[in-house]
Amino acid sequence: MKVIYILWLRQLKRYFRSKARIIGSLGQPLLFFVALGFGFGPIYTKAGGGDYIQFLAPGIITMSILFTATFSGIEVLWDRRFGFLKETLVAPVSRLKIMLGRTLGGATVAVIQGLIVLLLSIIVGFRPTSISMMPLALLYMVLIAVTFTALGTAIASFIEDMQGFQIIINFLIMPLFFLSGALFPLESLPKAVVIISMINPLAYGVDGLRGTLINMAHFGLVTDFCVLGSIAAFVMLAGAYLFSKIEV
Amino acid sequence: MNNQDIIRVTDLTKVFNGFTAVDHVSFSVSTGEIFAFLGPNGAGKSTTINMLTTLLRPTSGNIILNGYDPVTSPHMVRQSFGIVFQDPSLDEDLTAGENMDYHGVLYGIPRDIRTRRTEELLKIVELWDRRKDQVKKFSGGMKRRLEIARGLLHHPRILFLDEPTLGLDPQTRSLIWNYIKGLNQSEQTTIFLTTHYMEEAERVARRIAIIDHGRLIVQGTLDELKNQTGTNSLEGAFIALTGRDIRDEEPNNLEQMRTRRKMFGRHRR
Numbered sequence: 001m002k003v004i005y006i007l008w009l010r011q012l013k014r015y016f017r018s019k020a021r022i023i024g025s026l027g028q029p030l031l032f033f034v035a036l037g038f039g040f041g042p043i044y045t046k047a048g049g050g051d052y053i054q055f056l057a058p059g060i061i062t063m064s065i066l067f068t069a070t071f072s073g074i075e076v077l078w079d080r081r082f083g084f085l086k087e088t089l090v091a092p093v094s095r096l097k098i099m100l101g102r103t104l105g106g107a108t109v110a111v112i113q114g115l116i117v118l119l120l121s122i123i124v125g126f127r128p129t130s131i132s133m134m135p136l137a138l139l140y141m142v143l144i145a146v147t148f149t150a151l152g153t154a155i156a157s158f159i160e161d162m163q164g165f166q167i168i169i170n171f172l173i174m175p176l177f178f179l180s181g182a183l184f185p186l187e188s189l190p191k192a193v194v195i196i197s198m199i200n201p202l203a204y205g206v207d208g209l210r211g212t213l214i215n216m217a218h219f220g221l222v223t224d225f226c227v228l229g230s231i232a233a234f235v236m237l238a239g240a241y242l243f244s245k246i247e248v
Numbered sequence: 249m250n251n252q253d254i255i256r257v258t259d260l261t262k263v264f265n266g267f268t269a270v271d272h273v274s275f276s277v278s279t280g281e282i283f284a285f286l287g288p289n290g291a292g293k294s295t296t297i298n299m300l301t302t303l304l305r306p307t308s309g310n311i312i313l314n315g316y317d318p319v320t321s322p323h324m325v326r327q328s329f330g331i332v333f334q335d336p337s338l339d340e341d342l343t344a345g346e347n348m349d350y351h352g353v354l355y356g357i358p359r360d361i362r363t364r365r366t367e368e369l370l371k372i373v374e375l376w377d378r379r380k381d382q383v384k385k386f387s388g389g390m391k392r393r394l395e396i397a398r399g400l401l402h403h404p405r406i407l408f409l410d411e412p413t414l415g416l417d418p419q420t421r422s423l424i425w426n427y428i429k430g431l432n433q434s435e436q437t438t439i440f441l442t443t444h445y446m447e448e449a450e451r452v453a454r455r456i457a458i459i460d461h462g463r464l465i466v467q468g469t470l471d472e473l474k475n476q477t478g479t480n481s482l483e484g485a486f487i488a489l490t491g492r493d494i495r496d497e498e499p500n501n502l503e504q505m506r507t508r509r510k511m512f513g514r515h516r517r
Binding site: 002003006010013014017018079082083084086087088089090091092093094247 | 301302303304305323326327329331333335336337338339340341342346349350351353354355356382398
């Protein structure tokens with residue numbers, strides 16, 4: 001337990017010491033709120049969808065968790081480049097614990113980031129419908145964070161250079177995000193796109209968050225929890241396996 | 249070879265995509281001795297150490313370290329050794345003290361011992377006053393010193409030192425060597441050392457092995473090496489055995505892999 005704790009603590013210390021990272025990562029959500037929220041808002045309302053900021057905020061919160069979590073995975077690559085990975089890998093500690101500590105640390109950072117964006121969204125006009133659902137919303141944030149931190153770590157386990165990681169991010173994370181229903185409702189989309197979003201784990205994260213924050217779920221909260229929970233468990237296991245195969 | 253051997257390596261070979269970095273190397277290190285593993289740049293020293301320390305899988309051959317095989321029981325092997333790497337391996341965003349603490353927790357050292365040894369070691373390497381500074385503010389020499397202090401924090405059965413004193417001033421080197429020799433005597437710690445400072449190896453090592461182009465050329469005591477080559481110093485023996493050519497700087501394994509990937513295309517190990 002102590003080992004997992006110190007690995008977790010390390011991720012948090014690194015996060016809070018890098019002020020630029022905290023402030024910089026708020027830029028993107030803010031841009032999305034301004035550009036999409038205020039830009040498409042009137043059209044969305046005219047089309048009868050209601051307040052677009054209400055609809056968009058859970059999507060933007062998900063986005064910031066998705067990006068922070070996945071990029072926590074990239075830290076394995078930094079550790080490799082700066083040699084610190086070796087220090088961890090020769091220690092008499094099981095790979096599973098290392099993977100767990102890192103993932104929990106990265107996921108905690110991502111959830112903190114998500115909460116900051118939630119505050120930001122409230123500042124720009126978002127109003128959660130029910131405060132009592134907040135703990136459940138937090139649960140979905142944790143599930144999204146864990147899934148994608150583990151995914152990032154898993155990918156970084158078999159990719160050795162930063163460029164390769166960037167390519168994966170662009171071809172995996174961007175499609176996951178755009179086809180998750182974060183920016184627009186899934187109901188009225190073409191059938192093919194709906195099917196794709198149904199196999200997209202992030203769609204269940206967005207849905208769970210929207211269900212808890214504004215009481216508007218497409219798949220249903222129970223489905224969201226079951227699907228996302230099993231995917232999180234699966235990605236953790238796959239990540240632990242891939243991480244255990246790392247050679248320096 | 250006998251039961252006193254804490255490290256026993258038989259026909260160890262590592263091939264990186266057609267390039268043989270370590271070629272049928274066999275040697276043994278007895279418990280409690282200081283063993284110097286020498287060779288020019290790129291000879292296969294670090295690759296050998298990486299295989300001994302579970303970071304790389306051998307292509308073929310056998311290693312027994314403290315009674316365990318790094319391939320089949322990596323966890324038991326990891327409990328047996330400590331290592332000071334040749335390349336930097338600190339977390340630069342953490343402070344010196346935090347780096348020590350992290351290491352101590354990973355190796356399961358109880359807090360009181362951890363605190364006491366951290367103070368003792370950081371004072372030896374003259375970083376005690378800087379323990380609350382982030383490592384990224386340190387100079388190269390300070391990082392090196394911290395790295396050594398960290399490697400000595402848990403007292404392992406075997407200590408690998410991969411060019412530990414590179415770039416350090418004579419005072420610090422002498423202090424560090426006194427500590428290591430003390431550890432060697434009081435706790436019977438086996439020291440496995442690589443270095444380019446021949447006088448250092450000559451002064452501390454009981455037995456010496458020389459590797460070149462991935463092959464082990466010779467192993468024995470200093471006197472045996474001198475007699476065999478008809479020279480009167482380790483440096484003389486070393487040059488007599490490995491020739492006078494200057495070698496390229498040794499790339500680390502990752503760089504080796506990258507270079508080879510560029511040359512031979514991507515291929516998973």
